[in-house]
Amino acid sequence: LEVSHSDGAGRWVRIICNRDKGSILGVVTDITADVMEKKKIEYERDYDVLTNLLNRRAFEEKLRQLKERTRNLKIASMLVWDLDNLKYVNDTYGHSTGDAYLVAFANCLKKFDKDNVVSARRSGDEFVTFIYGYDRAEQIEELIEEIWSLVQKTYIVLHDQRRYRIRISIGRAWYPKDSIDFDTLFQYADFAMYIVKHSRKGTMEDFDQAVYQENRIILQGQEAFHNLLEQKMVDYMLQPIVWAKDGSIYGYEMLMRSKLEIFKSPMDILRIAQSQSKLYDIEVLTLFEAMGTFVSKVKEGACDKDSKVFINSIANQIMSKESIELFCNTYSEYLSNFVCEMTEKEEEDESMTNDKLKLIKSWGGLVALDDYGYGYNSESTLLRISPNIVKIDMSIVRGIDKDDKRRRLVANLVLYTRERDILLLAEGIETREELKTIVSLGVQLLQGYYIAKPSYEANPPTQEVKDELLYGIYSE
Incomplete structure (x- = not known):
């Protein structure tokens, strides 16, 4: 009583x-x-201690109860919210700041706690909301817009009094349009969130069945991906990058290859890593394994110790302080060999990118802007990153000997980069005609199947290609 x-x-x-x-x-x-x-025991059983939102178990129990009253559901929507950049906040500003970042977002959800709105912290940086009982989808969209508007105004205050705004990516699925099964509905919303993280981070995406069918590897490959990470089931092929003036080797690009057949290309691995919020793990795996392969080739005598090693890096990921320290201790002799390839197709977190650029410069390493000319923001990316090397995308190199527009574009780029001591590299060269045109325009570095194919043995260009550059094309 x-x-x-x-x-x-x-x-x-x-x-x-x-x-x-x-x-x-x-x-x-x-x-x-x-x-x-x-x-207290009952509360801790049902609620997340940090955010005071329902936990995963209690959320699923709430949905189980709703299944018994489907008449009350009417039109409903499942939303999966992924809090962007939590790991970066934790690693850079400390876990207490990361906790504040989580709580600030959770408080936004709690302000819309109603009888027909159920929100929970599902795990780590992932939250879920189920909105039900509306007659029209537009009513739910209005409510979501209110929540999102509040989130966009929300920020935490860092130790130096700077404001750090909350940023989220959202996937959404609809009941009953997409599914009447709640587990499937969550799976669909989670998939839609993956699409957002992979393409337009910081926005919202509705579930699309056609896109889902095209990306089934994400669902089928989860266990295989876990094994790939745990057992480091990747190899690296090396493709030479040579000087146009004499065909001598400047460096090698390290190209990831999976040991598991389910992953046909590195993009397959990146897609599922994105869906599992494991891009950081891929970044660490790539840097350690690629550099390790290069060092072993140097010790075998297959690669020169002074040659550069080009390793693709995920623009919005940076290793933790502990991993950076281990990397530096393990490969201290080779840090200045490192060329970090950053692609302009990736959406960047500016502060994270700046931290990465400072780190690479502190090693004496270089930064290469990859796939230049592929995206819509080539010039702005070039100005923002200020790379040491610019890699011209193969879409510009292909057929350049037959296309005056491509030649003019590269000629202008040659002038721009030379004035700023930036090396220009053409990748994807597949014919002698493309090679001759590229060299005649003044591009300094060359890469492609015509020069040398990728190999596990770090095979150099043939003497014929080197002679062609030294005594033929370049002298012409």
Whole structure:
């Protein structure tokens, strides 16, 4: 029984009565401590301790109860929210700041806590919301817009008093349009969130069945991907990059190849890593394994110790302080060989990118802007990153001997880069005509199947190609 104390506070008591010969004898025991402890246990069972939102178990139980009252669902929507850059915040500013980042977003969701809105922290940086009981989808969209508007205005204050805004990526699926099964609905919303993280991070995407069918490897390859990470089941082929003036080797690009047949290309691995929020793990795996392969080739005598090693890096990922320290200790002799390839197709976190650029410069390494000319923001990316090397995308190199527009573009780029001491590299050269045109325009570095194919043995260009550059094309 709950009673009120004279001090206004509530108390829980247990009353045991015994009737004897017309009298009633009772014992009243204050059990407030026991009741509060039980409530605490029940709360911790159902709620996330940090954010005070429902946890995964309680959320799933709530959905189970809703399944029994499908008449009340009407039109509903499942949303999966992924809090962007949490790992970066943790690694850069500390876990207490990361916790504040999580709580700030959770507080936004709690402000819309209604009978027909159920929100939970599912795991780590992932949250889920189920909105139901509306007659029209537009009503749900209006509510989501209100939540999103609040999130976009929300920020945490860092130790140096700077504001760091909350940023989220959202996947959405609809009941009953996409599915009437709640587990499937969550899976679809989670997939839509993966698409956002992979293409337009920081926005919202609705589930698309056609896109889902095209990307089934994400669902089929989860266990294989886990094994790939745990057992480091990747190899690296080396493709030479040579000087146009004499065909001598400047460096090698390290090209990832999976040992598992399910992953046909590095893009397959990146897609599932994105869906599993494991891009950081791929970044660490790539840097350690690619550099390790290069070093082993140097020790075998297959590669010159002074040659550069080009390794693709994920623009919006940076290793933790512990991993950086281990990398530096393991490969201290080769840090200045490192060329970090960053592609302009990736959406960047500017502060994270700047931290990575500073780190590479502190090693004495170089930065290469990959796939230049492929994206829509080539010039702005070039100005922002200020790379040491610019790699011209193969889409510009292909057929350049027959296309005056491509030649003019490269000629202008040659002038721009030479004025700023930036090396220009043409990749994807497949014919002698392309090679001759590229060299005549003044590009300094060359890469492609015509020069040398990727190999596990780090095979150099043939003497014929080297002679062609030294005595033929370059001298012409």
